[in-house]
Amino acid sequence: MDLIDAHVHLYPIAVNRDPVGWATEHGEAHWAQLCTRKRKDGAPVQAFPTMAQLLFDLNAAGIRRAVLMGWYWERHATCVEHNRFYASCLQAYPTRFAAFATVHPDAGQKALDEIRRAKDAGFCGIGELSPHSQHVPLDEPVWHRILELAAELDMPVNLHVTDPASRPYPGRVDTPLADFIAMAKDFPKTNFILAHWGGGLAWAEAAAGLRNVWFDTAASPLLYGPEVWKKGPIGRVLFGSDYPLMLYPKTGAGHGFADLLAEAKAAGADDSIFRVNAATLLGIE
Numbered sequence: 001m002d003l004i005d006a007h008v009h010l011y012p013i014a015v016n017r018d019p020v021g022w023a024t025e026h027g028e029a030h031w032a033q034l035c036t037r038k039r040k041d042g043a044p045v046q047a048f049p050t051m052a053q054l055l056f057d058l059n060a061a062g063i064r065r066a067v068l069m070g071w072y073w074e075r076h077a078t079c080v081e082h083n084r085f086y087a088s089c090l091q092a093y094p095t096r097f098a099a100f101a102t103v104h105p106d107a108g109q110k111a112l113d114e115i116r117r118a119k120d121a122g123f124c125g126i127g128e129l130s131p132h133s134q135h136v137p138l139d140e141p142v143w144h145r146i147l148e149l150a151a152e153l154d155m156p157v158n159l160h161v162t163d164p165a166s167r168p169y170p171g172r173v174d175t176p177l178a179d180f181i182a183m184a185k186d187f188p189k190t191n192f193i194l195a196h197w198g199g200g201l202a203w204a205e206a207a208a209g210l211r212n213v214w215f216d217t218a219a220s221p222l223l224y225g226p227e228v229w230k231k232g233p234i235g236r237v238l239f240g241s242d243y244p245l246m247l248y249p250k251t252g253a254g255h256g257f258a259d260l261l262a263e264a265k266a267a268g269a270d271d272s273i274f275r276v277n278a279a280t281l282l283g284i285e
């Protein structure tokens with residue numbers, strides 16, 4: 001099978017070795033809160049696999065390619081470090097990975113330069129960004145420049161979206177859904193991938209008909225029941241896991257690639273969701 005997982009996170013060895021210590025040292029408290037926390041039963045929300053482990057897990061699940069997503073870091077230096085790491089992954093396995101570059105808008109021109117550098121290194125998108133978490137208001141001109149450059153370089157922008165109806169968890173950030181609709185309308189030449197089913201926008205009237213908006217399914221089992229696979233607009237949905245997040249904490253299925261694929265297939269997800277939409281949008285066939 002030639003499946004594409006359009007939403008995977010991977011970190012350099014320095015992060016994996018001591019995620020909490022690394023985050024403290026690098027001023028990335030919000031990431032630490034989201035990614036190094038433990039559930040009530042004491043189990044970590046995610047593991048910190050190496051590139052080799054990711055490849056092993058992809059092979060076991062029959063996933064051909066993983067799209068490596070950056071993170072909405074709080075510091076420009078971290079964005080650069082993460083982008084360099086993904087560039088090395090791309091270089092090592094150009095047919096197994098694709099990558100999205102991350103930036104912090106506070107860096108201004110440096111953020112724009114970083115996007116151009118990433119494009120030259122073979123990155124195919126920008127994200128996962130979260131304007132609401134990165135503390136730069138959406139009406140700041142720097143966002144406009146980033147979104148316009150994304151359109152110019154044909155790099156879709158993946159944005160983290162929180163469903164307003166979702167239950168609270170430590171580090172949860174409110175992301176008003178109307179902001180994403182406004183963004184898509186204000187930047188019609190920029191393609192957006194709204195993560196996590198767009199926080200419900202995938203099946204909302206407000207987003208219907210927006211030609212520059214796609215959705216990914218990252219973390220779906222933690223947020224929604226299997227019925228959502230039937231609800232999204234099929235031509236606009238990209239299969240994504242949010243690996244290495246533990247998707248099925250109650251069953252102990254680990255990162256849960258196999259269970260997620262089974263859930264999606266049982267609900268009728270087809271080749272367009274598993275491969276075609278991502279391949280077409282990202283140009284990575």
Ligand SMILES: [Zn+2]
Pocket residue numbers: 007009069128195218242
């Ligand atoms: Zn993610």
